[in-house]
Amino acid sequence: MHAQVVVAIGQNFTGSTYGDISQALPPDANGAIGPSHFVEFINGTVAFYNKTNVQDAVRITDVDFWTETGLTISSASAVTDPRVIYDPTSQRWFASQVDFNATVTDPTRAANNFLLAVSATSDPTGPWQGFRFRADPSTGRFADFPTLGVDANGVYISGDFIHAQTNVGPGLVSIPKADLLAATPTIANRTWFGVMSYTNRGQVLQPAICFDGSSTGSVLAMGDIGNDSDPHSNVVSFAVQNAASPGATLTAPTSINVSPYVVPFNSDLGYPLFNPVQPDGSTTLQVNDGRISAKVYAIGGVLYAVHNTEVNGRIAIRWYRINAATHALLESGTIADSDLDLFFPSIAANAGGTVVIGYNGSSINTFVSCFAIVGATVNGVTTFGSPVLLQAGVVSYHDANELLAQLLDDPVTDSRWGDYSATSVDPTDPNRFWIIQMYPSGVDSSSGFDVGIWSTQISEILTANPVLSITVSNANAVVSWPGTAITFNLESNTNLLAANGWTVVTPNFSTNNGQVYYQTSLTNGVRFFRLHKP
Template structure:
């Protein structure tokens, strides 16, 4: 697959390339209904099983039973090389944030771990799903969600996603029974239909055992009204793509594909879900998948909806897509040309041994108005766009030193064995975080333009490597680039940039700021099609270092900080959400009852948090 892809890059012209790939037509069936209902927080502060054993390897060195293993079920990154970049950004730090209307602390590790009475696993890193509309803001992180009004008042939450989607608890700590594993949530409010769409990847078990069955599906919940606190319909889309349950057979190693990293977009006629397809139990990447689903059927609560699936790993498609992110519309502006068109973007540096590229790919799905009547006539096209060189980040992000009670307990003789059931391990200080690869992040369609971001390697002021954000504003009709540059600071990393843009063309990039002088903090910058990105604003400074369990003690390359950020438009307000650290405490406070919770601000094995901010125009 790599050879075919490299040849395609060399021979393709700039003009949009149509090809004869035959889509797979499917039918999506409606299942049950749900109403988001707050589940109680509770449970033991630490158990003998904190991580889902199906998603981690056994911890053979310590034998402590905590499940703090290192061997994930599948390596869901495909970066081949890390040559680094010699590019430096020229961003400055803003002295004030006049556009910041306010904000609130969103979901955090304490909410995630102790939701549903504590019948949850410890899950890190935080995957950020945020959407807004009709005066509501909804946030979903890992396997919990919450709903707020436009003033920041929490209306519902935390709600564990197992309960929301109608499943048994992730882990019933009274009986030991397992429910499905749910991950990678995203959401979208569609102004045209006044419906909310929430998607997550669900991995089935063999009965109530900890073992994965191999089958996995996208759970898609669609609100029945414009109020997300009311009733929702649930649709389930199988994505194991091995010929079972109506799926095509893509030949994934060891029998089951995995629909990883789902994200959502829309045009006037269809909802778009995309995934990265890996083998669930073995090695191999099989191409991004693009699912086109009848929006009208979903919005009306129909018993079934037409689906068209394009597999970018199909040999007839001249480029293998990776993280093909569909565009969201911020105000019901859609492309009417060619019978209705949706645009998607992807990057390709991860395929090269150099880890660098100056190409991104613009995908378009056209004739979407036919999804309800002639779904097989929906067409897919792709074209390369030349952009400023970007690179897979090469270095870990250093943190500002501060109190790290979990690490302090590991270092203190007797503390970890007594309280955590783990041997003592000495760390010199707050560990560095692994940032994102160069996969595409959130894509928006606004003011007739495509807006996108991705993380890239940059040089910091001291000559070391760090992470910045490459952004671009594209004319999707001609492939012309209005603006393309790198947002970077000389003394800190910017990571997981997500851009949202109003129909007027005024936008915001949200991200996390972390460096030797910065605890992980929530940041943002303005974005404009003429002048590019503005100064870096700190929406909320981190209160202390990240002090999570991932990487103790076997992840030599460092733990990944998050998976993606999010930003969303509601009227004249852009809501943004970024991972940051909202708390700090001492070892003494950490060991004070209730154990490991520092007054309800964290859990035993992690302290990540999220910041939701409102930017006004």
């Protein structure tokens, strides 16, 4: 029998909206939960939400954020591809982006920089220290789609390096974490591993985040993210060694054999790409390829990762549990829907075996909406429950670039979405998970065209295995359990050997502070109680 995970929605609110500070297409929905705040870090905007009063939010532009960290962003430059992580072990925040020349037609022809910031305390509204350094100091390639990882030893930034819109290879830099936590933070002892081979190291590296010390320097990547539409069957795993010191090194890569995954060919664009269907019948929404777009989460020596594949003509989610030390595939599975395309998944887990995946879903009947699915790992087997709708979309989404291309009769230009979502574990309660993702919240018709408006949705997922407690007071016994267990019945039995002796207790319950209470007299004889999900 698999453990039942109770799922409830806590805080659930709209974060940023297109036109309110950020006009990014797409915004790259990213964020993380800390002790007192949820930090939303998207293209164009950084927002700090008080966890208990989400309306009490502080918003600044991403450029202003970097300026406040001590960096100067020139008027010719722009910043993009944000990532943010709260590290409960050091009680600090880490954030990253890349910069680029916004005044040229093709900024990928020139070198760009990684931007990294570390907070002074656990309060993200306080001071941060920023750093800017050349992403590729060796050959000056352009870093795209940066990723960020943190563990006990190091902070890791990776990029997918390109030149003149041509993919070159993955790159990775490792920074001793202790150096960033020092009274005078420094990146002087960082190690740059160069632009490496896709064949050896995989495509789009995701350095893991790990807060329990069970994994250090772990990196995952897909063997192929969709260079063609053939089935591919490998995940690449390796690790950074001695990340706490200058001169860190890399282990040899291990190719992990997995069930085949595939990215369908997009005939409009002429290359493989996932394009979900929307209720207006369009398939012009770009949701990228087979890369691991969201962070890899490590806990208990296990790496959790998700990406997209295709099943029966629908976009589906593939998840993995991988041994961080041996690189052995412990478990994998595919989450598919007969009606919905599922895309931009992100994953996190806790030490109790609860796993949460946040993702978007859409179909010919469903606007792009925000979902979560919760699973439990028991005796090495992970079982997921039913999807939970967090926020329904309200329109079929078409951004300004797509509509302008149609007006000018230009070649097909799809609307950008994503480029990722983020799921994180609450450092004050590991049974609470927070997800940030996007949904289409309306249209702007002021130009004469229905230009799609995106919003971010920030959701708190409450998970716990229901536990009964019994206290005795005078001649009465009081049975209590979490109020989130709304799909469970309280049942009683007078004989544990009688499997068919369980009966549903007639509701006569009281509630207080999120707990449900049932009182019974001790004079009624021996009774056993359980929570049972029909």
